[in-house]
Amino acid sequence: MNTKTFKHVDFLWDEKKADALGDDQVALFLYRSNILGADLRITNYGGGNTSCKTIEKDPLTNEDVEVMWIKGSxxxxxxxxxxxIAGLYTERLRNLKNVYGGLQNEDRMVGLFNHCIYxxxxxxxxxxxPLHGLLPFKHIDHLHPDALIAVAAAKDSEKxxxxxWGDTMGWVPWQRPGFDLGLQLEKCLNDNPGIRGIVLGSHGLFTWGDTSYESxxxxxEVIEMASEYIEKKIKDNGSVFGGEKLKSLPKEGRLEKAAQLMPMLRGLCSxxxxxxxxxxxxxxxLQYINSNDLERLxxxxxxxxxxFLRTKIQPLILNLGTDADASDTETILKKVKPSFEQYRQEYKDYYETCKKGNSPAMRDPNPVIIIYPGVGMFSFAKNKQTARVANEFYVNAINVxxxxxxxxxxxxxxxxxxFDIEYWLLEEAKLQRMPKEKPLSRKVALITGAGGGIGKAIADKLASEGANVVLTDxxxxxxxxxxxxxxxxxxxxAICDVTKTESITTAYKKACIDFGGVDIVVHSAGLAISKPLEETTEKDWDILQNVLVKGQFELAKQAVGIMRRQDLGGDIIHIASKNGLVSGPNNVAYGTAKAAQQHMTRLLAAELGGDHIRVNTVNPDGVIVGSKIWEGDWAEGRAKAYGITVEELPAHYAKRNLLNEIIYPADIANGVFALVGILDKSTGNIINVDGGMANAFVR
Structure with missing residues (x-):
């Protein structure tokens, strides 16, 4: 079969890249693995397994031994x-057949794999x-292609x-992965010599070859054959999923509904x-969720x-109708909340019915996949990658x-x-090995002015501490x-002009669509104008008020609407300035705007405490290096006010603070992190990050 005949999978083998790897079979196995994993129709993130076997020198005996290299857990x-990857002595792995004590012995066998390590x-x-080790082939692929799982999950799968494939493929019925399944694959091959692969009922596919390319x-080819067979069947049937039950909203309508609904769904899932x-x-x-068969399937x-390890065993379906007003939080919540309560109860019943004496404690009973017919499919998980991958896996399930x-x-x-898979002790052990989450994991931060300078430094810091960040500028x-x-x-x-209400709305919609909502809002966008009173124009006054004060007001107003729909609390941080506390020369418009920002913080903190929304201020001073506002007239104005040159400003500002330190954007970012990641019982406060300015002390 030449590359042009592949219609349902991507042929990605590059002869030049493969030739450059020479006869390094492990490198070729890794290359094959990577290009197989690049096509989501073949296997999704974290799914499937690949291996190869090579001849190596035993470091203890200097004899040639066969080693199997396989994707690790x-x-x-x-x-x-x-x-x-893991490298194991193939013979030792096969010798485990001598000590295998049956299905009740499966978990013990996993521990014995460590005795086979090369x-x-x-x-x-x-x-x-063991599924790879008990088969004799040099290169093996265990994949979860949509087309093959469809075959594996079909009634009369063996037929x-x-x-x-006729007699060219073997078939084994469903069995939980483990040593015994490896024995079943070995038996299938022995009973059917010459087959090119094996279909695992309700599970996936095993294929192989003497070289990485052949595998x-x-x-x-096996996936393509199944895909062509399915395509013909769909064509012959004339409809999919029983046909269309309802029409989707137009694209913009779907996104509008999703943006309005996601914070509420996120809150319920949390x-x-x-x-x-x-x-x-x-x-x-959309084809699936709008179909007549959705309620059955x-x-x-x-x-x-x-x-299902990533999606939970089944999704939650929202019966709202596409005409529902998603902005009417109270009405929507009354309709949606009972569905969540029912889902959680059904999950608890599933756990209680299926649990065993040694089962791990019940995990989060909330849905991972949520379906809104006519609109789309939502997924919620501990981080963006996990939520996206869960969504992708459910798309695979739809295809199946x-x-x-x-x-x-x-x-x-x-x-x-x-249940036995979901609550398998080995799966639980894998979950317990996961690294500790960072302080801001599971949180979403929107930062204005994040295209550079202080805003970008804040975004960098919050992201490094685990947050998802939405950059606006x-x-x-x-x-x-x-x-x-x-x-x-x-x-x-999101492009955002904070002087325009609709632009702010668009930015928040982006945060909701991309991550589900917002937990932290940092208003860092700004500009500075330094002029004597008589030279300060109405235009100067207005732009400072619009960007710093009105922008802050509108950002907070819209953020609070989202945070209240989530019902998870939140943080609003305003980047103000020492100039809001200190009466300096040639600074009436800027200083007044900064003072307004600071007092708005106190007013909002007093109003929003009942919602557990904390509002605080960080006051920088003299952030010259790396700061956008120091590019241009502001630096010249401040230099003129102090009777020095622009080049002398960094040293001037460093010398005048108590610590004699230059203040950098990263220092301001640390101040923001202290408020959102450490001081979780602080609100209405000001943190000065200025090296110590006695005339700016707030007490």
Missing amino acids: GGDIGTLTKAG DLDSKAPSIDT VTKEI YINSL SEDRMIGHFNDSDVV APMGTSCPDH MRGAEAMTEYTSLPRQEA IAEDRLKEALATYPGDTASY
Whole structure:
């Protein structure tokens, strides 16, 4: 099969890149893994497993031994590196058959994998290790392609497998991953010599080859054949998911509804732990959620363990209707809250019915996937990446349901089987190994003036402490440049002119759509004008009032609306100035605006305490290096006021503070972090970050 015949998967093998790796089989296995993981139709983030076997020198005997290299526990094949794999003696792994005591012995076997380690720098071996080790092939791919899981989840899956591949593919019924499943794969191969792969019922696919390229091509060809078979069945059926039940709102209407609704959904999903959101209104999602079969299929739950471990066994469906006014918080909450209460109760019933004596404690009973017919699909999880990946996995589940329904009929795992995977002690151990979350994890911060200077430094600090950040500024080029400095799933941006109410509204919509809402708002956008009274124009006065004071007012007003819908409290931080406390020369317009910012902080703190929304101020002074406001007339004005040159300003400001220190943007960012990440019982306060200015002391 040449590359042009692949319609349903991406052929990504690059001969030049592969040739550059020479005969390094581990490097070629990693390369194959990465390109397989790059296509979400083949396997999603963290899903699947790949391996290769090589001949190495035993460091103890200097004899040639076979070593299996395999993706370690919790890794992702799309981003897999040498540091993420385990290297095990193949013979030792196979010798574990001599001590295996049956299904009740599965968890013990995982501990014995460590006795098979060859490479002392290995990642912890995954539960799939024996599935690869008990098969003889040099290169093996265990994948979760949508098309293959559709076959695996279809009623009469074994019969469908035969129809598509004849005698060239094996089939084994559903069984929880572990040593015994490895024995079943070995038996299937022994009973069917010459097969090119094995379909695992309700689970996925195993394929192989003598080289990395052969394994890759074999995987793609098997997936392509299943995809073509499903495509023909869908075409023959004439409709998908029983046809369309309702029409979607137009794109803008969907986004408007989602932006209004997400803070409320986020609050409800955060009844135990604060969550971050993701929204998806792709054509694939809309076809499913608008269909006649949604109410039948969704409660059945997902079939593949990799799916429901991330999505929970089933979604929550919102029965609101597309004409519901999502801005009417009180009415919507009355309709939605009972649905959440019912979902939580059903999850508790599922836990109580299926739990065993040694089961871990019940986890968060809130939904991960929320479906709003006609609008889109929401997902909520501990961080943006997890929420996005859960959403992607449910899209995979949609594709599986569509394919299975087209072939015969979709089937899902029995609830007890699903529970045994979800609450598997090994899965719990994996969760307990997760690194400790950072102080601002699960929080969303919107920062104005974040295209550079103090605003960008604040965004950097909050992101480094775990927050998702929404950068806003009036200059898109600066925003794009700033956004590029953050890793994926960390930040987004919105062009925002804080003097315009509608521009602020658009920025908050972006925060809600991208992350589910907002927890921290930092007003750092600003400008400075230094002139004597007689030279200060009405235009100077107005722009300072509009940007610093009116902008702060409107930002707070809209933020509070969102924070109240979330019902999670929040933080509002105003970046003011020492000049709001000190009566300096040639500064009437700027100093007055800064004083207004400071007093607005106190007024808002007094009003919003009952909502647990804390409002505080950080007062910088003399932030010259790296600060945008010191570029141009302001620096010249301040230099003139003090009778010095612009070049002398940094030293001047450093000498006049008690610590004799230059103040940098990062120092202001630390002040903001202290208020949002440490001083969680502070409101109405001012933190001066000025090196110590006695005339600016607030007490």
